[in-house]
Amino acid sequence: MSIPQKHFKKGTPKPEIPEDGVLRYYTMRFCPYSERAQLMLAAKKIPHHTVYIDLTEKPEWYIDYSPLGKVPAIQLPHLPGQPTLVESLVIAEYLDEEYPGERSLFPKDPLQKALDRILIERLSPAVSAIYPVFFTTNPPEDALKNFEAALDVFEEEITKRGTPYFGGEQIGIVDYMIWPWFERFPALKYTLAEPYELDSKRYPNLLNWRLLVSQDEAVKATALDAKVHAKFMRTRHEGKTNYDLAFEPL
Amino acid sequence: MSIPQKHFKKGTPKPEIPEDGVLRYYTMRFCPYSERAQLMLAAKKIPHHTVYIDLTEKPEWYIDYSPLGKVPAIQLPHLPGQPTLVESLVIAEYLDEEYPGERSLFPKDPLQKALDRILIERLSPAVSAIYPVFFTTNPPEDALKNFEAALDVFEEEITKRGTPYFGGEQIGIVDYMIWPWFERFPALKYTLAEPYELDSKRYPNLLNWRLLVSQDEAVKATALDAKVHAKFMRTRHEGKTNYDLAFEPL
The missing domain is CATH 1.20.1050.10 (Glutathione S-transferase Yfyf (Class Pi); Chain A, domain 2)
Incomplete structure (x- = not known):
């Protein structure tokens, strides 16, 4: 089971995402705000599934993840209620705090x-x-x-x-x-x-x-x-x- | 020496602020974003001087404190270089971290x-x-x-x-x-x-x-x-x- 590498549009059914507790990253491939989240995922080597969203014709089900339909969004299926985070800087700080890895990217001071x-x-x-x-x-x-x-x-x-x-x-x-x-x-x-x-x-x-x-x-x-x-x-x-x-x- | 309680306008000289190392709060009294900073100062009982800024006709010297001329701004005269912080949420988080007081207002989780x-x-x-x-x-x-x-x-x-x-x-x-x-x-x-x-x-x-x-x-x-x-x-x-x-x- 793998998620198709294409931007999901209005009318397309929700992709089947493996129920493996792995973080889910919702993005549009050319969106610079989404790229901020992607850079954090890459820098911290955080495993994730990627779902691409067509921003011109958003799929109906996307609002369940991002109430204003914005990208990026990060869903945390390993946590109770499977919460979703939006806003690129909020996502960046959350990932930095939860996945410190070798070092933090935000200054501690x-x-x-x-x-x-x-x-x-x-x-x-x-x-x-x-x-x-x-x-x-x-x-x-x-x-x-x-x-x-x-x-x-x-x-x-x-x-x-x-x-x-x-x-x-x-x-x-x-x-x-x-x-x-x-x-x-x-x-x-x-x-x-x-x-x-x-x-x-x-x-x-x-x-x-x-x-x-x-x-x-x-x-x-x-x-x-x-x-x-x-x-x-x-x-x-x-x-x-x-x-x-x-x-x-x- | 006290700072006049009025909004400083274009053409008015910079007020004399006591050089006592006390935090300086730049605001417009009706600005809701400024009020966020004021609420933090009040909740944490942080001593401060207040300087009011006329946003329609900004005093020329205000740009030295807030490069885009925005309120609120917080100047930290007790620190090297007397840095100034802007953006209400950045100020709020800084004050919460630096002045924990009885308790933090941002969640720790x-x-x-x-x-x-x-x-x-x-x-x-x-x-x-x-x-x-x-x-x-x-x-x-x-x-x-x-x-x-x-x-x-x-x-x-x-x-x-x-x-x-x-x-x-x-x-x-x-x-x-x-x-x-x-x-x-x-x-x-x-x-x-x-x-x-x-x-x-x-x-x-x-x-x-x-x-x-x-x-x-x-x-x-x-x-x-x-x-x-x-x-x-x-x-x-x-x-x-x-x-x-x-x-x-x-």
């Missing part, structure tokens, strides 16, 4: 943890600015300008911290929680009428950081190629969003 | 903590629906309907938990984090052309909960009367937002 959580939130303005750019070929004039101004915060912060990772000498929670968007930015080389890349003069340390993080084992196990992201974005430009192309050869 | 954080997030749809209603006399038709549907979640949850508080037998983090909006709902008795109150048949347990929480010491020390909230809302209806009326006699 309350102040550093608070500062890291605030830094993760500081990506929101960059995400808000770039999101419409992902899904068009000709972005509005100010979008990339606003995006770059929001990213300056991260160049400044990695420079100030003076460590290879935001987490210090080792990869940490900020690195994993912001990575999914840095994985997607290079797709703009392929999707925009005027190809776009991050300016290596403006973001030297951030681009070094990006290269370093791209070599992390959990990231390598999770990331999709920029060309695959670009292909997905193009299906959205054309109003024919195709989630399953994540599973097709490039 | 990672699963219960995750479930409580998700429940706090579930108030967002109710807040989004009611926010425009606070600032008009004739709300759009669906606003109150959507608001009530979103609140059903909380009636169901308090009923399911079967305890007087969301936190159990004692008040806890969910109770404090959602309270500020429940403090403001009764203002709709006074502000709407067609006065509005929560239906006691639809929300019996939630209304009992509200009454109970309104008697909590930290809540009593923090809450403003529904009529004061209504008066503030009216100044916004009229485009003459007056934050300082929080300090005037009703």
